[in-house]
Amino acid sequence: MTRPPFHYQDDTLHCEDVPLATIAAEVGTPTYVYSKQAITGAYRAYDDALAGVDHLVCYSVKANSSLGILSMLVAEGAGADIVSAGELYRWQRAGGDPGKVVFSGVGKTEAEIKAALAAGILAFNVESIEELVAIDRIARAAGVVAPVALRVNPDVDAQTHPYISTGLKQNKFGIAADVARDVFRRAAGMPNLLVRGIDCHIGSQLTKTAPFSDAIARLCKLVLDLAADGIAIDLIDIGGGLGIDYGKDGDAPPPSHGEYGAAVKAALAPLKALPPIKLLVEPGRSIVGPAGTLVTRVLYRKPGETKHFTIVDAAMNDLLRPSFYGSHHPMQPVHKKSAATQVTDIVGPICETGDFLARDRALPPLAQGDLLAIGAAGAYGMTMSSNYNTRPRAAEVVVDGKRWRIIRERETLEHLLAGERTFS
Numbered sequence: 412m413t414r415p416p417f418h419y420q421d422d423t424l425h426c427e428d429v430p431l432a433t434i435a436a437e438v439g440t441p442t443y444v445y446s447k448q449a450i451t452g453a454y455r456a457y458d459d460a461l462a463g464v465d466h467l468v469c470y471s472v473k474a475n476s477s478l479g480i481l482s483m484l485v486a487e488g489a490g491a492d493i494v495s496a497g498e499l500y501r502w503q504r505a506g507g508d509p510g511k512v513v514f515s516g517v518g519k520t521e522a523e524i525k526a527a528l529a530a531g532i533l534a535f536n537v538e539s540i541e542e543l544v545a546i547d548r549i550a551r552a553a554g555v556v557a558p559v560a561l562r563v564n565p566d567v568d569a570q571t572h573p574y575i576s577t578g579l580k581q582n583k584f585g586i587a588a589d590v591a592r593d594v595f596r597r598a599a600g601m602p603n604l605l606v607r608g609i610d611c612h613i614g615s616q617l618t619k620t621a622p623f624s625d626a627i628a629r630l631c632k633l634v635l636d637l638a639a640d641g642i643a644i645d646l647i648d649i650g651g652g653l654g655i656d657y658g659k660d661g662d663a664p665p666p667s668h669g670e671y672g673a674a675v676k677a678a679l680a681p682l683k684a685l686p687p688i689k690l691l692v693e694p695g696r697s698i699v700g701p702a703g704t705l706v707t708r709v710l711y712r713k714p715g716e717t718k719h720f721t722i723v724d725a726a727m728n729d730l731l732r733p734s735f736y737g738s739h740h741p742m743q744p745v746h747k748k749s750a751a752t753q754v755t756d757i758v759g760p761i762c763e764t765g766d767f768l769a770r771d772r773a774l775p776p777l778a779q780g781d782l783l784a785i786g787a788a789g790a791y792g793m794t795m796s797s798n799y800n801t802r803p804r805a806a807e808v809v810v811d812g813k814r815w816r817i818i819r820e821r822e823t824l825e826h827l828l829a830g831e832r833t834f835s
């Protein structure tokens with residue numbers, strides 16, 4: 412792609428060839444807008460970077476699970492990494508192949524395991540001995556053999572936010588590396604399990620390749636130990652993908668897909684002695700994050716004595732990341748302004764002090780009614796949204812060149828109350 416997916420043209424911010432103001436006028440605000448080129452481009456960048464090794468890119472559905480997004484990735488040939496039966500349902504409704512699905516997560520319920528067995532997924536990424544026992548039992552009752560991979564906790568520091576670091580001993584995820592060999596042996600002895608793989612996921616928003624390399628090195632050592640034990644696996648899953656640029660001054664840019672691919676291939680070298688093993692990767696954030704912007708409108712301004720507030724119609728229920736993780740999102744006025752800036756807090760209408768989208772941000776002075784684009788919002792934006800304060804969730808739009816389409820209608824109050832009843 413030669414130009415970025417969101418760029419100014421005639422002083423108005425466009426997504427591909429469509430002015431964001433046009434979408435805001437027709438769909439209202441707040442609205443998530445995604446660039447199709449950016450999503451398919453990021454998917455292909457992974458696919459290309461891993462060329463030469465047998466691999467499958469399993470898009471992490473939790474990053475953005477809207478049908479319109481999933482359907483584009485299905486068309487690209489992607490697999491999926493899911494963490495619930497709900498995500499499996501979405502994937503299948505989008506036309507996705509269940510045979511390309513890995514099912515992650517520490518707390519799969521019996522109903523979810525049954526649904527995944529019935530669908531015929533590629534593998535369960537299993538996180539505990541009790542879960543292995545449960546899957547074996549449920550598979551036996553269903554008269555099938557369940558394909559499993561064991562998620563190992565490699566105890567490496569992903570050097571990311573503590574809430575999204577998952578590969579340390581103190582995290583709830585995976586089976587401790589030092590007991591994994593024993594757990595594999597137990598799994599191999601369970602009659603209704605087929606031990607196919609080894610898996611890890613050390614965290615999200617990784618901005619260096621070293622933690623990936625370290626984790627893969629630990630997995631490879633285990634795979635060789637397992638081979639010595641007579642347990643041959645044919646899937647190695649290295650978890651989520653690269654971090655993305657959130658536009659914060661001083662933050663190092665994440666490695667390129669090419670650097671990532673080279674580091675991954677180098678780290679997998681010890682497996683060359685074994686029969687071929689398929690590589691699975693589960694990127695989420697880096698596929699959809701940079702491809703999405705949340706468009707919001709300024710409602711009011713409050714020039715206080717100590718602080719200046721800009722109140723917009725998007726809130727923490729639409730984009731939770733700033734208040735939950737303290738995340739920084741880049742922001743740009745939809746209509747380009749003078750270079751002068753004003754330091755302001757961008758806040759939503761929700762009755763919480765934590766309801767902010769940016770704090771002490773230098774932005775061109777915004778006026779009532781102005782549109783503001785909150786960037787890098789395509790991942791963990793819409794999927795983490797809620798109805799707090801009985802706020803209908805935002806609409807979503809995909810842009811492809813000059814063409815655009817609503818992929819999710821703005822929620823209505825009727826939607827919100829569906830299934831509720833009064834009590835008297």
Ligand SMILES: *Cc1c(COP(=O)(O)O)cnc(C)c1O
Pocket residue numbers: 471473474492515516612614615616617650651652653693694695696697
């Ligand atoms: C969240 C998650 C991912 C996706 O991680 P990204 O950083 O968004 O690429 C992949 N695998 C598992 C198991 C996850 O929980």
